[in-house]
Amino acid sequence: MSTSNVVAPSSTSTGKNGRPPIRAGAKRQRAQQSRWAFYLIIPTLVLLAVVIGYPVVSAIVMSFQKDAGLDPATGLFVQGGFAGFQNYAHWLLQQCQGPNGTTISCPPGNLGSTFWSAVGVTFFFTVTTVILETILGLWFAIIMNRAFRGRGFVRAAILIPWAIPTAVTAKLWFFIFSVAGVANALIGARILWTSDEWASRFAVIIADTWKTTPFMALLILAGLQLIPEDVYEAAKVDGATTWQRFWRVTMPLLKPALMVAILFRVLDALRIYDLPQILTGGGGGTGHATTTLSILVVDQIRQGFNSAAALSTITFILIFLVAFIFVRFLGTNVVRTQEAQQKGAK
Amino acid sequence: MTTVAGPAAATAEGNTLPRPTTKNRSKARRRNQGVRTGIQALVVVLWCLLPFYWMVVTSFRDVGYTNDNTPWFTHFTWDNYATALSTKLGNNLPGALLNSLFIGVCVTIISLVVGIFAAYAAARLDFKFKGVVLGVILAASMFPGVALITPLFQLFTNIGWMGTYQALIIPEISFALPLTVYTLTSFFREMPWDLEEAARIDGCTQAQAFRKVILPLAAPAVFTTAILAFISSWNEFLISSQLSSDRTQPVTVAIASFTGSQPHQEPYTAIMAAGTIVVVPLIILVLIFQRRIVAGLTAGGVKG
Numbered sequence: 001m002s003t004s005n006v007v008a009p010s011s012t013s014t015g016k017n018g019r020p021p022i023r024a025g026a027k028r029q030r031a032q033q034s035r036w037a038f039y040l041i042i043p044t045l046v047l048l049a050v051v052i053g054y055p056v057v058s059a060i061v062m063s064f065q066k067d068a069g070l071d072p073a074t075g076l077f078v079q080g081g082f083a084g085f086q087n088y089a090h091w092l093l094q095q096c097q098g099p100n101g102t103t104i105s106c107p108p109g110n111l112g113s114t115f116w117s118a119v120g121v122t123f124f125f126t127v128t129t130v131i132l133e134t135i136l137g138l139w140f141a142i143i144m145n146r147a148f149r150g151r152g153f154v155r156a157a158i159l160i161p162w163a164i165p166t167a168v169t170a171k172l173w174f175f176i177f178s179v180a181g182v183a184n185a186l187i188g189a190r191i192l193w194t195s196d197e198w199a200s201r202f203a204v205i206i207a208d209t210w211k212t213t214p215f216m217a218l219l220i221l222a223g224l225q226l227i228p229e230d231v232y233e234a235a236k237v238d239g240a241t242t243w244q245r246f247w248r249v250t251m252p253l254l255k256p257a258l259m260v261a262i263l264f265r266v267l268d269a270l271r272i273y274d275l276p277q278i279l280t281g282g283g284g285g286t287g288h289a290t291t292t293l294s295i296l297v298v299d300q301i302r303q304g305f306n307s308a309a310a311l312s313t314i315t316f317i318l319i320f321l322v323a324f325i326f327v328r329f330l331g332t333n334v335v336r337t338q339e340a341q342q343k344g345a346k
Numbered sequence: 347m348t349t350v351a352g353p354a355a356a357t358a359e360g361n362t363l364p365r366p367t368t369k370n371r372s373k374a375r376r377r378n379q380g381v382r383t384g385i386q387a388l389v390v391v392l393w394c395l396l397p398f399y400w401m402v403v404t405s406f407r408d409v410g411y412t413n414d415n416t417p418w419f420t421h422f423t424w425d426n427y428a429t430a431l432s433t434k435l436g437n438n439l440p441g442a443l444l445n446s447l448f449i450g451v452c453v454t455i456i457s458l459v460v461g462i463f464a465a466y467a468a469a470r471l472d473f474k475f476k477g478v479v480l481g482v483i484l485a486a487s488m489f490p491g492v493a494l495i496t497p498l499f500q501l502f503t504n505i506g507w508m509g510t511y512q513a514l515i516i517p518e519i520s521f522a523l524p525l526t527v528y529t530l531t532s533f534f535r536e537m538p539w540d541l542e543e544a545a546r547i548d549g550c551t552q553a554q555a556f557r558k559v560i561l562p563l564a565a566p567a568v569f570t571t572a573i574l575a576f577i578s579s580w581n582e583f584l585i586s587s588q589l590s591s592d593r594t595q596p597v598t599v600a601i602a603s604f605t606g607s608q609p610h611q612e613p614y615t616a617i618m619a620a621g622t623i624v625v626v627p628l629i630i631l632v633l634i635f636q637r638r639i640v641a642g643l644t645a646g647g648v649k650g
Contacts, residue, residue, distance in 0.1 A: 030472060036552065037473035044464035044527060045479070047456075048486050051494075051520040058497040143386045154387050156636050157394040162643075163632045164398065165581040167598035168621040172401050175614045180413040182400060214394055215643070222644035264488070271490040274583045278602045294492040298588060301499050308496040316493040323488065 056316070059309040063087050067304030087310035091115045111300050114288050115311075119318075122292040125204060125276075126269040132209045134262055137216030142250075144217065145224045158214040166211065170278035173207035177279070197289040200280040204290055208275055212268075216261060223257025224250070263326045270319050273298070293318070398625075405619040412614050426619035435605055438592070439620055442600035449511065449586075449596055450579040453518045457526040457575050458568065465530030466556065470539065480531075487524030491584045494520060499588060509591025517585045522575045529574055529642045533567035570638040573631060580628065597624045 066083040089095040089103075094113050096106040106112040144154055161169070176183050177193030184190055193203040227250065235245050251258075273294035280290045291299075293315045300308040407414060408421035409429075431439055467473070468480055494517055499508075507513040541563065545555040583598040590599055601620050606613025632639055 033471045034473040037467040037471040037476075040463035040467035040471075041479060043460045044483070044523060047460055047519060047523060048483070051516055051523075052486055052489055055494040055497040055501075058501070059493060062497060062500070139386075140390050143383065143390055146383050148380065148383050148387060150384075150387065154390055155640065156633055157391045159632050159636060159639065160394050160398055160629055163577065163628045164621075164625050165583070165598050165601075165628075167581070167583045167602050168401075168624055171601055171604075171617050171621055172397055174612075175404065175618060176397065176400065178413075178612070178614065182415050185415045210393070210397060217390075218640055218644055267488045271492055273492065274598075277587075278583075294490070294584065297492045297496065298584070301496055301588065305496055305500045312490075312493045312496050316490060319488075319490055323485075 059313055059316075062306045063310035063313050065306045067306045083306065087307050088314065090307060091311050091314055111296060111303065114291060114296060117288055118291050118293050118296045121201070121288075121290060122270060122272070122294075124201070125208070125272055125292065126266055128205050129208045129212070129269050130262060130265050132205070133213045133216045133265060134258070136209065136213045137220050137261075138258075140213065140217035141220035141224055144221050158217060161211045161213075162215045162218075164211070166274040167278055169207060169211045170275050173203065173210075174279050177203050194280050200290050204272075204276045204279055207279060208269075208272070211275075212265070216265060219261035219264070220254070220258060223254050223261070226257070227253045259326070259330060263323065266326070267319060267323055270322060271315075401618045401621055401625075404615055405622045407615055409613070409615045426615040427623070429613070429616040430604075430620040430623060435607055437600065437604055437620075438595075439597070439600055439623065441593075442595055442597045443624070445511075445590075445594055446580055446596040446598075449514050449518065450576045452511070452515045453522045453579040454572050454575045456515070456519055457522040458572055461523050461526035462530060462568065464527045465534055466560075468527065468531040469534030483524045483527050487521060487528060489520060491517070491521070491582075495585060495588055498585075502589060508589065509594055511594055513589045514586055514594060514596070517589070518579050518582055521582075522578055525578055526571055526575050529571045530567060533571065533642065534564065537563055537567070566638065567642075570635060570642045573635060573639065574642050577628065577632075 064083055064085075064087070066081050066086065086095070086097075090106070090112045092115070094106045094110075094115065095103045096110060096112060097103065140158070144151065144158070164172075174194060175181055178184075179190060179192065181193075183193060191199050193199050231249055231253070232245060235249050240248065271294050272292050276290040276292055277295055277298075293311070297308055297312045297315060300311055403417075403419055404412070405426050406419055406422050406424070407426075408423045409426065411421040414420055429435070430437075433440070464483070468476065468483075498513075498517055502508045502510075502513045537560070539560075541559050542555045545559045546552065550558065580596075581598065582596070583602065586596050587599050587602065590596065601617065601624065604613065604617050604620060606616060
């Protein structure tokens with residue numbers, strides 16, 4: 001791309017603008033491009049710094065401040081002040097403030113004591129939904145990659161769950177999972193899908209899998225379409241069975257695209273909020289069966305900004321760590337894979 | 347493998363290994379294959395459509411037969427749509443639709459106007475730290491909204507912005523702008539840039555070439571990106587549910603908090619009608635621009 005840029009002007013426009021000879025021209029053009037790129041990109045970076053950078057920095061600052069409130073010993077209203085790692089200890093170690101500035105372990109019912117349960121629920125949702133969505137999405141994608149009559153119709157239908165807002169999806173499944181609803185009618189049981197501890201978790205998983213599998217299928221399909229037909233031909237000629245072709249040809253070639261799709265899904269699933277919040281009222285079961293980290297942050301906001309800021313910072317770091325592990329240890333190269341996909345799509 | 351089976355069998359989309367000893371057997375096999383693919387495709391279609399179909403069926407069912415559970419239209423009525431759109435029960439779906447439209451349009455326009463330049467640079471120009479910049483923008487699009495909500499909640503409370511439109515529009519730029527830049531970049535990479543060169547040879551400056559040649563060519567890509575950004579804003583719930591007021595709440599929040607005439611009775615049929623009202627325009631839009639949306643989603647889109 002860049003080479004054609006550099007070569008082209010030399011042939012025709014040397015004399016016109018009094019351009020210097022080819023080599024210097026190329027150099028100057030690159031410098032000029034860099035300057036242009038800077039001007040073009042700086043508004044985006046500034047805007048992102050305002051809408052993301054500023055809140056993140058201020059959340060970190062806030063997380064080291066005490067929440068203003070009543071002192072448990074004196075009953076007087078006290079201003080915040082520097083808190084050190086107190087807010088983090090509150091979440092990670094379930095430490096609450098006792099009388100006279102002592103540290104006690106949080107009583108049950110305090111949001112601090114639900115932190116690890118929320119971490120567990122969030123990771124449970126993430127692992128189960130991503131595994132289900134990957135397997136089903138792979139299957140959907142393989143079907144859509146075949147040539148058959150009505151393929152266009154299938155590819156249109158697959159966009160519908162994606163297009164429905166999660167809030168509407170949640171209400172729809174809330175109705176399907178109501179006690180006298182169609183889910184119970186189909187299986188002939190009376191399961192309390194939105195309030196029983198495990199049933200409510202499965203309700204969230206089922207609804208999320210329904211909504212997101214098609215999106216996963218589209219991402220995987222884009223990867224499948226990059227695999228050239230002749231590779232399969234060669235495998236066939238060599239006598240590979242269907243099963244062998246899938247594991248020895250499709251999977252290795254699909255792996256980069258698949259890993260990127262899984263990474264995106266994992267990061268998306270770790271911040272799940274809408275579905276459990278609306279479908280099970282953010283609780284389900286004993287009140288915390290479906291409380292994810294995002295729900296916990298929102299619950300905490302009205303009980304103290306600074307403590308909520310510490311929790312949201314912990315959540316952010318957790319998600320960042322997961323992304324880091326993916327990219328570093330599983331060799332997921334997002335930018336390169338996407339560029340390869342775009343080149344392939346051409 | 348003496349029978350290489352000719353191109354006919356080779357191009358069969360099939361999964362089975364074609365080992366055709368006679369012509370007939372291969373034919374039967376292929377028909378079998380077709381039937382199996384058809385059944386699987388049907389499963390995919392039913393998966394995608396059945397819950398949506400159920401929402402539509404329920405939205406047309408008389409409220410007295412909410413749990414009828416008959417799989418086709420029974421006790422047909424339009425009443426639920428009247429209930430969904432009425433403001434007598436404390437709901438305001440028409441207002442929420444307008445709010446979502448307004449917020450979505452603002453978010454989309456701001457993201458496009460700013461992002462289009464960055465996308466052009468990322469797709470076209472060669473510069474230092476390009477990979478870093480693209481990485482930052484991609485990371486921004488995966489950023490958890492919940493990490494923004496606490497400081498924004500405090501900030502907007504302090505400056506009196508709670509429940510205003512700008513309090514909803516500004517945070518949504520945090521995911522709409524990276525989405526826009528990423529999708530547009532991938533579209534821009536595929537465009538016939540030779541035309542730009544031709545324009546430059548004819549004496550256009552780079553800016554002129556961009557405005558007169560590239561922009562008209564890029565219009566479909568920009569339009570698709572606009573749809574994706576708009577949908578992402580339209581579907582947003584977490585930030586809106588915390589920072590909006592009754593006056594500014596978007597449809598997702600309105601539907602989540604939809605109330606009926608009885609205090610402890612969920613008005614299912616009316617909610618399904620409200621859901622249908624919210625979803626059908628989106629689905630029409632998506633089906634019309636199906637091909638381009640899939641291209642945008644898979645190339646640059648990262649949001650579900």
